Amino acid sequence: MDLSPPKGMRDFLPGDASRREWIADTLKRVFKAYGFVPLETPVAERFEVLSSKFAGGEEILKETYRFQDQGKRELGLRYDLTVPLCRVFAGNAQLAKPFKRYQIAPVFRDGPLKKGRYREFVQCDVDTLGVSSVVAEAEILALAAHAFTALGLGVVFKVNDRKLLNGLLEDTGIAKEKQAGALLSLDKLEKIGSQSVLAELEKERGVSAAAGKKLLSLFEKAGSGPNALAAIAKSMKSVEGKQGVDELTQFFDFLEAFGVQNAEFVPSLSRGLNYYTGMVYEAFLSPDASTSSSITSSLAAGGRYDQMVGDFSGKSEPVPAVGISFGLDVIGEALIEKSAASAGMNPGTASAKVFVIPVGETLPVCIRIAQQLRNAGISVLLDLAGRGVSKNLQWAAKQGLPYVLIVGEQEVKDGKYTLRDLLAGTEKKLALALLETTLQS
Numbered sequence: 152m153d154l155s156p157p158k159g160m161r162d163f164l165p166g167d168a169s170r171r172e173w174i175a176d177t178l179k180r181v182f183k184a185y186g187f188v189p190l191e192t193p194v195a196e197r198f199e200v201l202s203s204k205f206a207g208g209e210e211i212l213k214e215t216y217r218f219q220d221q222g223k224r225e226l227g228l229r230y231d232l233t234v235p236l237c238r239v240f241a242g243n244a245q246l247a248k249p250f251k252r253y254q255i256a257p258v259f260r261d262g263p264l265k266k267g268r269y270r271e272f273v274q275c276d277v278d279t280l281g282v283s284s285v286v287a288e289a290e291i292l293a294l295a296a297h298a299f300t301a302l303g304l305g306v307v308f309k310v311n312d313r314k315l316l317n318g319l320l321e322d323t324g325i326a327k328e329k330q331a332g333a334l335l336s337l338d339k340l341e342k343i344g345s346q347s348v349l350a351e352l353e354k355e356r357g358v359s360a361a362a363g364k365k366l367l368s369l370f371e372k373a374g375s376g377p378n379a380l381a382a383i384a385k386s387m388k389s390v391e392g393k394q395g396v397d398e399l400t401q402f403f404d405f406l407e408a409f410g411v412q413n414a415e416f417v418p419s420l421s422r423g424l425n426y427y428t429g430m431v432y433e434a435f436l437s438p439d440a441s442t443s444s445s446i447t448s449s450l451a452a453g454g455r456y457d458q459m460v461g462d463f464s465g466k467s468e469p470v471p472a473v474g475i476s477f478g479l480d481v482i483g484e485a486l487i488e489k490s491a492a493s494a495g496m497n498p499g500t501a502s503a504k505v506f507v508i509p510v511g512e513t514l515p516v517c518i519r520i521a522q523q524l525r526n527a528g529i530s531v532l533l534d535l536a537g538r539g540v541s542k543n544l545q546w547a548a549k550q551g552l553p554y555v556l557i558v559g560e561q562e563v564k565d566g567k568y569t570l571r572d573l574l575a576g577t578e579k580k581l582a583l584a585l586l587e588t589t590l591q592s
Contacts (some may be wrong), residue, residue, distance in 0.1 A: 159261075159270025159350070161485055170486065171273070174302065174479055175255050178275045180529070182253040185290065187277050190252040192235035194259075198225040206234045206459070208425030210335065212264040228259035231472065232276045233426070233456065240280055241463035248281025255479070269480055276453075278474030280460065285398050287473045288430045288455065289405035295434060295451055295475055296411045304485055305437040306450060308414035312399050312430045313454070315383065316421055318392015323366040325358055331425060332356040333366075340370065340419040340449075368418050375453040380416045398430060413437065420456055429455030432475070436485060446485050451477040503532040505570075505590055506547045508540060510559035517558050520583065529590045548573055554590065 156162055163171060202212055216228040229235055232254050237296045240246055255275045262270065272439060277294060279287045292308055299306045307410055316334060325333055336351040344368045352358040352366075369383065399416060406414055414432075422431040431454035453475030460470035505524065509517040521531045532552070540557065547555050557569040562580070570586060571578040581589060 157270070159264050161269065163273070167483075170468045171479060171483055174433065174482055174486070175273075175275065177301050178298055178477060178479075179253070179255065181294060181301055182277050183419065184297070185251075185277070185294045187251045187253040190239065190254050191237065191256070191586065192229070192239060192254065194207055194233070194257065195226045195236070196227060196229050196235060198227045200238055200463075201227045201230065201234060203462070206426065208331070211260070214260040215242075216224055216259050216261055230260050231258055232256060232274050233278070234459070236276070236278055236280075236474075237456075237459040237463050237472070241460050244389065249287075250280040251277070252280075265448075272481075273479035275477040276474055278472060280470060280472045283457075283471040283475070285430060286405045287471070288402055288432070289409055289411075291453065291473060291475050292406060292414060292432060293409035293411050295477070296409075296413065299434065299450070302482065302486070303489070304450070304482070306413065306434045308411075308434050309417040309420050309435045310399070310402070310414050310432045311417055311420040312395035313421065313427050314391045314398065314429060315387075315395025316416070318387055318389030318395055319366065319369055319383070319418075321389040322387065322392065323362050323369070325362050325366070329357050333358055334421040337366075337419050338421040340367075343461055346369070379418055402430060408447040422452065426456040426459050427454045428457045428469075428475070431455075444479060446466075446488065448481050449478070450482050450485060451475055469533060503530040503552060505529065505554040505556050506534065506543070506550075506552050507556045508534050508543045509537075510540060510557060513558045513560060513563055516563050520556070520558065524587060524590065527591065529586045529587070544571075556586070568588045 184200050188475075198215075198217055199240065200206065201215055215230050218226055220226055222256060236254070240250060253276060255273065257271055259271050262268075277291065279291065292310075295308070296306075316337070320333055333352060333356050336348050336356055339351070340348050348575050349360070349363045349367060352363040353360050358366075369386070380396065380399055384393075387393055387396060387582070403414070403416075420431060420433065421427075422433070432452065433449040434451040435449055453469075453473070455473040457469040457471050460472055461468055465472075507517050507521050510577075517533060521533045524531050538546070544555060553572065554575055555571045557571065559569075562568045567580040567582050568586060569578055570581050570589065
């Protein structure tokens, strides 16, 4: 029997699981600081929800895990957390706007594998529903900047607007029915280069060579960075494209007010999912942080999707919605490369602050001490195996525990217990009340 997990899925032993928990807890603290509330949804959705024309689109359905339950109902594993959010909001009219939610949960995509990319992975999402102004996008990126600072990672945000892209496609003469496919190819420009994108536009997307060359020439002339938006705005004729330019201009003004300086306009960025209707953005390791990194995937990504909630509810009017998704797995890979120490993480596998070691016939006393410390809010591990002091100290050090408490029969008589600081290499005898105060600091 093969005891390994399915391809693209992983087990996490305590050390890795502790790291992942630290990432999730760090993100959760930041999400709450910006006023977001938790939401939970099922891991499986009705397939008609996942495959609806206003959900993820044709490309993502190719990677969707699909199955039937015993009642022959067609189901699928969720491929993101955005589609379930929209289903929930559309079906619960009592939810007030703006609705700001976060969710940290696994999603599934049966797609190609590479460094930092798996078939089961955890997304950490925040979304704001009910705000049409791009100040919502600016707040989302401010939150993301705050989160990456808390995680100890330097990133750069790449930003664009689907309306601007639609305008460029329109001005270039690419037919409406070919625009979604053209955007998928265009999104690869920085990865595969203009010649490969041009070939894909012609062979796979049905775009004429002349239209493809004209489109790519616009990006080459504009470049990227602070002057690119102004360069594109000068030549823009499309009304929708001009709306995109205006939104990006307002967005960068708001972003300045939030104090975020690591965002840049990238005119070829489109994001692969069909449901985006406005601004889109991705976060990558910044050049100084990624010089020696093998991670090229985005660490977080998202955008505006104003049509999906209204489509799910069967109403014609849009419901403004914007969000971002952090990839816990790829963030974990980045932190491993950077090293746990520089990321401010405890590399130990144990979650307890102190390990209580009974010596002699002191186990009942140790149990009472452990319970009293736990009641005081201190996490405690208690030796239940009856090992000697030397072996217990070795084990505690290997687990990365900061403290051990040695409780021998003499300590019980004296009412003072030996607290050893494994990190500093010091120890002292303390009464229980003082012990609580020391461990709470």
